[in-house]
Structure formats: C-alpha cells, structure tokens
Amino acid sequence: MAFSFRQVRYFIAVADAGKVSAAAANLHVSQSAVSAAIDKLEKDIEAPLFRRRSNGVELTYEGHQFLTHAQNIMAAVSEAARGVHRSGRSLSGKVKVGLTYTVAGYFFPQLLMRFSRSFPDVEFNLVEKQRPQIEEEIVSGELDIAVILVSNLQNVGEINSRVLIKSQRRLWLSADHHLMNEDVVKLSQIAKEPYVMLTVDEAEKSALRYWSATDYAPNVIFKTSSVEAVRSMVATGTGITILSDMVYRPWSLEGQHVEVKPVAGQVHSMDVGLIWKRGKDMNPQTKALYTFLCNNFVDTGYGVGEPTQ
Known part of the structure; x- marks a missing residue:
C-alpha cells in the first residue's frame, strides 16, 4: 500500500x-x-x-x-x-508581507492560518497593494517578502521570485449557454460572444497578452474590478469570461450556477509566487514562511534564486 x-x-x-x-x-x-x-x-x-x-x-x-x-x-x-525551524526554541519575530488583491482574497488566508498554528509566536504585518508598489517596497526593504501574481513581474534585476502554483485559466459560462455543447472551446468562438473583462490585479493586461497572439479579440461589453460582478454576469448569461481556477466558485451570490470549459490554444496560467530582494538575507521567521509555502506546493514550485539566511 x-x-x-x-x-x-x-x-x-x-x-x-x-x-x-x-x-x-x-x-x-x-x-x-x-x-x-x-x-x-x-x-x-x-x-x-x-x-x-x-x-x-x-x-x-x-x-x-x-x-x-x-x-x-x-x-x-x-x-x-x-x-x-525552531532548533530547540520557539521561533518569534515579525514578518512584513505584501499581497496583491487576488492573493489576499483567494490564496493566502488559509495558508496563514496553518502557518500560525505551527509558529504561533510569529507576528505578521500584512499589506495589500498593487504589484508595482510591492516591487518598490521589496527593493527598498520595507517588505520582507511578498506573495503576488508573478506573471507581470518587472524588476527581475533586483528581485528574486519563485512560482508556487500555476492556476489554469478556463472559460466561465452559464449553465444554459450554447458553448456548453463543446468539449473544448476555441478563442475564435469566444470572440463572437459578449465578454465580461475583469480588470483587478492586471487581469486585463494578462488576458490581452494571449488574445494579442491570435487574430481575434474579445467582444468586451463590460469591465469591472469585482470578481463577484463577473461571476454574477456570467451566471445570468449576460456574458462569458476566461479566468483562473483559483478564483472560480460554482455559484454566484444569487445562487445561480457558473460552468467551466477548457479553452484551446495558448492561454497561459495565472501564476502565484513569492518575491524577495535579491541578495538580502532573510531573517529566520521570513525563511520559515518561505519554506512553509514552498513545501505546500513542492510539486509546482520553481523559481529564480534561493533565499539566504
């Protein structure tokens, strides 16, 4: 066995x-x-x-x-x-962690709870900001580490990164949508349908990256920074969208079902990862958080650089 x-x-x-x-x-x-x-x-x-x-x-x-x-x-x-990590003593101290919107709402809370059970004396200073601000504060030393969507990471010269999870993007649609008859949906088919575009956490920028590699473009009827608004509009049949499994929930706030279908073509995943300042020594509590997160996603994690202590 x-x-x-x-x-x-x-x-x-x-x-x-x-x-x-x-x-x-x-x-x-x-x-x-x-x-x-x-x-x-x-x-x-x-x-x-x-x-x-x-x-x-x-x-x-x-x-x-x-x-x-x-x-x-x-x-x-x-x-x-x-x-x-304790090496015979209780690990304590503060960790300053930056989070982007999607990570704060859909990824980090459960992990934080589990980490805190193992290391109850470690205190957290959590801040939610946009990626450019988080990058600046990692480089300046205001933040010890950050958990963000790393696909649009810019300052790779001064920042190390490690991907924790690659969340697949799929088509969201209502239960009675005619594309439910397809096993796999093409971007050419999606382009003909009303499309709801999520904008938060550079979602629009990420979406246009894979759309721009084709001869098609989404027929955007509405843009919003609210994932729940997208979910509700998809559930009612107002439009369709492509979003990651991480933010997927099968029901809208109104109790209507949201279905998913795989998308054909080069639709890249949404990658969540850690970033920290290149060459900066991690304090023991930050290193413990780093190791804890990497161990939870050992099958998918890869990155550029390893932390020092």
Missing part, C-alpha cells in the same frame, strides 16, 4: 468541505485533480472513503477511520517542520 502526502491533504480537504468542488477551491487546484487523487487513494487503500450524494459527499465508516490517521499524518509533518 502506497499513497502520497498530496492525496492525504486532498482527502482531508474534501472531508472538511463536504464537496469536491469546494475542496478544490480551497486548495487552489482543479476539481478534476482532487477527484483523481481521491479515486487513486481509494484504490490504493482498497476501501471506499466517501459516499457520493447529489449535494456533495459524506465519509463512509472506513473514511472516518482513515480521517483520524490522515490528521495524525498532517500533524506529524507539521510538528517535524516546526521542530526543524
């Missing part, structure tokens, strides 16, 4: 959320990735862990038993990491 740490993490997330879709959103991965991990885990341990219901999933008897062991595994790993 062999299973991975990722499978255990995904299993606990589904058990906590009661829905595969909600667990995928919390983990910032695709629903298919979570489903595949759970299916393989059930095969590996040769037991059904969940009963599938129309409104979600519930643990079987075997699932409840395995959950206890899974939580013990996670606790042991957390304690091991905590022991490495």
